[in-house]
Amino acid sequence: MNKKNITSLVPALSICAFLTLICCKNDTKKLEIKELEKTVYPSDIIPIFNNFKLVLGDGSNIGQPLNYEHKDYFYATTDDSGNWVVYKSPNGGNTHGTSKNTRTELAQTKKWYPNSANDKLTATLKVINVSTSGDATKAGAYSVVVGQIHSADGHENEPLKIYYKKFPGHTKGSVFWNYEINTKGDDNSGRWDYSTAVWGYDFSVVGNDKTIYPEEPQEGLEIGEEFSYEVFVKDGIMNLKFKSDGHEAKTFSKNLIVSEYTTKAGIPLQTRDLYSESGRDGIERENAYAGEGLFFKQGCYNQTNGVTTGGETYGGNIVKQYETGNYAEVWFKKASNYVSDEAVSNEGYFTKND
Template sequence: MNKKSITSLATFLILCISPLLNSCLNTTKEPDKKEATKSVYASDIIPFFNHWNLILGDGSNAGKAIDFKHDDFFYTANDGKRNWVVYKAPNAGDTHGTSNNTRTELAQVKKWSPETDAKLTATLKVMNVSTTGDARVAASYAVVVGQIHSADGHENEPLKIFYKKFPSHTKGSVFWHYEINTAGDNNSGRWDYSTAVWGNDFSVVGTEENTYPEEPEDGIALGEEFSYEIEVKDGMMNLKFICEGHETKSFTKNLIVSDYTTTADIPEQTQNLFVPIGQDGVERENAYADEGLFFKLGSYNQTNGKSPEVNKNWCSGAETHGGDIQKQYKDGNYAEVWFKTASIYVSDAAVSNEGYFTKND
């Protein structure tokens, strides 16, 4: 082969091979577009969802929320610093069990005795509470962000952790409730006792429908981060609340020996709030000792559209737009809570909580 032929062949090979080389190089440099747009799920942020069933704001049970999201109720958001898990619930919609209130909330799949060990921790910030409601109703403008619930008997709640903020206020209140495990078969006399953490307790209400009490000086603003720790051990419930710039608060409550076994034991707060509407029961002596308990965590909206004439403590008369969720979201008639971290521990003695879901789903 002469020199001219060799040069021609080399030129031909270069022209043929170059596109292939460029194709290979481009393939290795091209980012994986599918990977770049991958959703961030709640279970990527807080990997503990195998312990829970997720109840959504439409009353449905979504099961274990691993690699799961719902655009209306449960998804993730980034505040410019990190990712958070968002729980959102309107003032009205389909509800879970016998409750009057909507929730997007985790419910633990196991239950446990209060005489064994159990612990739940969480760091969160409340981003919205309802913009409407009757200020004279104690539950208006409030959301429950953590609970201990009974799976048995009356299915009452030895713990509810609340955040509440009146519409004209910058700061809201954090408080916790103990609900008695009512003696006897009739649970209509049950009542809550409220304890303030930062700000006011449940009993501080407005004098008129749209007249609000004084804003709490040591309250918590929307978007302000705080943490709670719930630990149950040997029948005692130990609570700890932490927020930067605020005093850390700790509380203890016996879950297996009642403080409220006679009418003389009913505290003044209850005498003022609940007794006038016929909720004047007493508690069984061993409180919750004979029942299985379980944790809940999320956004359990305490504001609803029911008339205050039905119950002046729990029926808010708030705007619901006939249950239209998007209209409620548009004008602020919903509760929204963001969680940054959370953890759960229960002893090996915990058993399936399937019966609770069978009864309430």
């Protein structure tokens, strides 16, 4: 099967090298970075954006972000390890679709079907910040989603969400991934996630009270610690790979077209414990996500908000949220996207949700 292969590359920037040689004062270095951000766009660093549309943390869809930046949400920067694309999203602001969470996130312009899929998304990234406020009893608090598979059809559920989560006062946070059931029937209110830990805890580990946190995960990743993921869907199977220096590489697989959650008895104990109070005990379609168009998302989908997870929003004041650490920020160094020839336009999803 022929594929369109769009890979990332990080170009050497002559202006950056030149200014680094001639600048030695701290205030001059700040001017250097500022000048770099004016002349280098995110699409110069990770050239996959012709396959995606970008939603900003204020809820707006700006389309394909070629030669584009927004200093509040999406821009280029550099550090000692190279050049990065910055995604930022506050706890409170205008949201996209039906979500209560803000996001600065790419959404794929084409959708593909898991039965015949041969599609891939990769990333190398580091999380710079998660919210400093939240309700520790809520599973989404203090976390950010950095990659997704989303359905464009049916209930528009999510067979994959890749998270980073760190509680206040902890040095290390957790990386985990969630599978959301594709609920059987017309009522999607019973949907739930099943979570799998990569490094540290899974989604179900929460505090005993709003301000009482679990113990710090011993095998977690620190803020600013680089890691990578690969998501490859082929012939109905989702294959995941995670890597980070100094940590054990992890691989996982999940069938997207045959469900293991078709009866109440098949609901995992983790799910029963986490969702017992909310009554979310639905079952999944026997063929899971078969027949539905799926697409990739990547970026900074902040899971802390002021409605359901107790985050501070200062009435939507973005400056105040950024000053107090009430936002999520993720830097991406590399990304690639492989699109199968069978993929078709995803414009219907954007029409419904914009």
